[in-house]
Amino acid sequence: MSDKITIAVSKGRIFDEAMPLLAQLDIVPRDDPVESRKLILETNQANIQILIIRATDVPTYVERGAAELGIAGKDVLMEYSGDGLYEPIDLGIAKCRMMLAGVKGAGPITDRPRVATKYINITRDYFANKGQQVEIIKLYGSMELGPVLGLSDWIVDLVDTGNTLKANGLETLEHIADISSRLIVNKAAMKMKPALIKPILNQLSDIIGNKE
Ligand code: PRT
Numbered sequence: 001m002s003d004k005i006t007i008a009v010s011k012g013r014i015f016d017e018a019m020p021l022l023a024q025l026d027i028v029p030r031d032d033p034v035e036s037r038k039l040i041l042e043t044n045q046a047n048i049q050i051l052i053i054r055a056t057d058v059p060t061y062v063e064r065g066a067a068e069l070g071i072a073g074k075d076v077l078m079e080y081s082g083d084g085l086y087e088p089i090d091l092g093i094a095k096c097r098m099m100l101a102g103v104k105g106a107g108p109i110t111d112r113p114r115v116a117t118k119y120i121n122i123t124r125d126y127f128a129n130k131g132q133q134v135e136i137i138k139l140y141g142s143m144e145l146g147p148v149l150g151l152s153d154w155i156v157d158l159v160d161t162g163n164t165l166k167a168n169g170l171e172t173l174e175h176i177a178d179i180s181s182r183l184i185v186n187k188a189a190m191k192m193k194p195a196l197i198k199p200i201l202n203q204l205s206d207i208i209g210n211k212e
Pocket residue numbers: 010011012013014054055056072073074075076094095096157158159160161162163164165179180181
C-alpha cells in the first residue's frame with residue numbers, strides 16, 4: 001500500500017458539511033468539486049486526496065480499499081451489505097430521519113400495502129421486524145410521486161424539513177431511524193497504515209466529542 005490516504009466523499013450536502021470538519025484537521029481541498037469537475041481533489045496535505053463519488057458508492061470504494069476512508073450517510077450504510085468496513089465515528093452531519101410516509105389523511109390501508117423506496121433492505125427489515133406483510137417497489141428517486149400517482153400506498157424516504165412531503169400532499173406515518181453521516185474506514189488500511197489513519201480518527205473524535 002502507498003503512503004497516501006484517499007477519503008471518499010459524495011458531492012452535495014455531505015461534502016459541504018464535511019469540509020469544515022476536515023479543515024479543522026488542516027485538510028483543505030485545492031479545488032472546489034463543483035467548479036473544477038475533478039473527481040480526485042488534491043489537498044494542502046501532499047499525502048491526502050479527496051475522491052468525489054456518488055453517495056451510494058462510498059462504502060464500495062472503502063470496503064475494496066480504493067479509498068482508505070470515506071464519509072457516508074447511515075442510510076447508505078444500513079442499506080449496504082458488507083463487512084470490510086469500520087464505522088468508528090458519528091460525524092453528526094447531514095442529519096435527517098428515515099420515515100414511512102403516505103398520502104395525507106389517507107387512513108389505514110386494508111390490502112397488503114405497497115411501499116415505494118430506494119431503501120429496499122431497510123424497508124424489508126423494518127416490516128419483517130413488525131411482522132407486517134408489504135410489497136416493496138424499488139425506485140431510484142422521486143419516491144414522493146409513488147403515492148401521488150397510485151404507484152404505491154406508502155414510501156420510505158429521508159425527511160429533513162418535511163417540505164418535500166408537504167409540497168406533494170404527503171405526511172409522515174412512522175419513524176424508522178435517525179440518520180447522520182459516519183466516518184468509515186477500510187479494515188485492512190487500519191492495520192497497514194495506522195500512523196496515517198489513527199491521528200485523523202483521534203482528531204475527528206476530539207472535534208466531535210462523541211467517539212462510538
Ligand atoms: O443525489 P444523488 O442521487 O447523487 O445521491 P443522493 O441523493 O444519495 O445524495 P445526496 O447528496 O442527495 O444525499 C447524500 C446523503 O445526505 C444521504 O445519503 C443522507 O445521508 C443525507 N441527507 C440528509 C439527505 C437529506 N438529509 C435529505 N433531506 N439526503 C436526501 N434528502 C432528500 C430526501 O430524500 C427528500 O427527497 O431531501 C428531501 C427531503 O428534504 P426535506 O427538507 O424537504 O424534508
